[in-house]
Amino acid sequence: MSCDGPVTVPASVPVTTAAPRPLGVTSEVGPLRTVVLHRPGAELRRLTPRNNDQLLFDGVPWVARAQEEHDAFAAALTDRGVEVLYLDRLLAEVLTSPEAREELVAAAVDDPRLGATLTRAAAAHLADLAPEDLATALMAGLAHHELRGGRGLAYEVMDRHDFVVPPLPNLLFTRDSSVWVGDQVAITSLAMPARHRESTITHAVATHHPRFAGAEQLYDSSLEHLEGGDVLLLAPGVVAVGVGERTTPGGAERLARRVFARGLAQTVLVVPIAQERATMHLDTIATMVDVDAMVMYPAVADTLVAWTVTADTVPDDDDTTDLVVRGPAPFVVAAAEAMGIERLRVIDTGLDPVTAEREQWDDGNNTLALAPRLAVAYERNTVTNAALEAAGIEVVPIAGSELGSGRGGPRCMSCPVWRDPL
Numbered sequence: 001m002s003c004d005g006p007v008t009v010p011a012s013v014p015v016t017t018a019a020p021r022p023l024g025v026t027s028e029v030g031p032l033r034t035v036v037l038h039r040p041g042a043e044l045r046r047l048t049p050r051n052n053d054q055l056l057f058d059g060v061p062w063v064a065r066a067q068e069e070h071d072a073f074a075a076a077l078t079d080r081g082v083e084v085l086y087l088d089r090l091l092a093e094v095l096t097s098p099e100a101r102e103e104l105v106a107a108a109v110d111d112p113r114l115g116a117t118l119t120r121a122a123a124a125h126l127a128d129l130a131p132e133d134l135a136t137a138l139m140a141g142l143a144h145h146e147l148r149g150g151r152g153l154a155y156e157v158m159d160r161h162d163f164v165v166p167p168l169p170n171l172l173f174t175r176d177s178s179v180w181v182g183d184q185v186a187i188t189s190l191a192m193p194a195r196h197r198e199s200t201i202t203h204a205v206a207t208h209h210p211r212f213a214g215a216e217q218l219y220d221s222s223l224e225h226l227e228g229g230d231v232l233l234l235a236p237g238v239v240a241v242g243v244g245e246r247t248t249p250g251g252a253e254r255l256a257r258r259v260f261a262r263g264l265a266q267t268v269l270v271v272p273i274a275q276e277r278a279t280m281h282l283d284t285i286a287t288m289v290d291v292d293a294m295v296m297y298p299a300v301a302d303t304l305v306a307w308t309v310t311a312d313t314v315p316d317d318d319d320t321t322d323l324v325v326r327g328p329a330p331f332v333v334a335a336a337e338a339m340g341i342e343r344l345r346v347i348d349t350g351l352d353p354v355t356a357e358r359e360q361w362d363d364g365n366n367t368l369a370l371a372p373r374l375a376v377a378y379e380r381n382t383v384t385n386a387a388l389e390a391a392g393i394e395v396v397p398i399a400g401s402e403l404g405s406g407r408g409g410p411r412c413m414s415c416p417v418w419r420d421p422l
């Protein structure tokens, strides 16, 4: 398997297609047809013990092994008929458009640390690069020594280990920087400074790539914080939004109004989660594995609650619809009611508290459903996976020893853009 080379896209995986392809996602478990992944690359090689905390990694990953693990993840999807689109290809392709280039170069140097002289020099450097090289620079950033003829006071004073343009190692987690709700794409507003710029890339791709031509944008990065890892499409018309370290209550409220106004959902469940790194997104504690079943961190299964939000009148405006808020009620009760089912099954992982905490930390609850009762999971979470199998869920195990150092599992590392309706 190639480790460190360029992305090896199987010939059967088109990155640009002439004919429009379906887009849209209405559930977590409808058969997965097309997904956006990001194969980790040069941006991961920027991580050092000095910067990994700030860049939201728990260590310094072995990059070649992380790529190998990621290639195996992608192969597990393509082997099952899923079309994989790679974010770096989509990015390089949109960088042939002058507007996209301008937008992304401007976003890359929009940083008050730089000052006018260095901003100009960095922008000029980037604007000179060919699409592939510019894509690499936008993802891996620009180190101090890479700016030929750099300059000005800020450049001289800057620590040599600092970046003129910081890298984006969390691009790997494509789940967070955009999320499809129905046939519209929400470009998210990422909470952590280390991730802000990611949504400028997903915005440019959604706006300028022919593959996504015509798709309406539901949300944008200037709005209240909202991250895709917090958004779960429990059933057609029912969206759960986690509110915690990343997504704010304001973000959940804004999303609710917009999905109502655009007819994409009739119920939004707002789910408070602990504001901690271990539970940074709702999908770190619960993901769907069947039309009526979730795998959930046992420590929260009994205490998780939800507010049920609906529209008061026929909604027709993005931002002013009156909302009706009920609750809080136990999450499983509120979810079942909104989904119109008798009971939402929570798979009993039967874990002792220590194993449960360890496997939650290692993204045991962060599964990616390929279809009802078929889910990709990290192989290391053996106890959770055995419980899933016992409950009738087929687990597609993948290695994640290096990928996992960024604290994200199969769901975090994937952005479905097309699932068959249930």
Ligand SMILES: NC(=[NH2+])NCCC[C@H](N)C(=O)O
Pocket: 055, 056, 057, 170, 173, 175, 176, 192, 195, 228, 229, 230, 280, 281, 283, 284, 406, 407, 408, 409, 411, 412
């Ligand atoms: N959907 C998710 N759970 N994403 C995980 C993102 C991990 C990433 N290092 C961060 O801190 O943002």
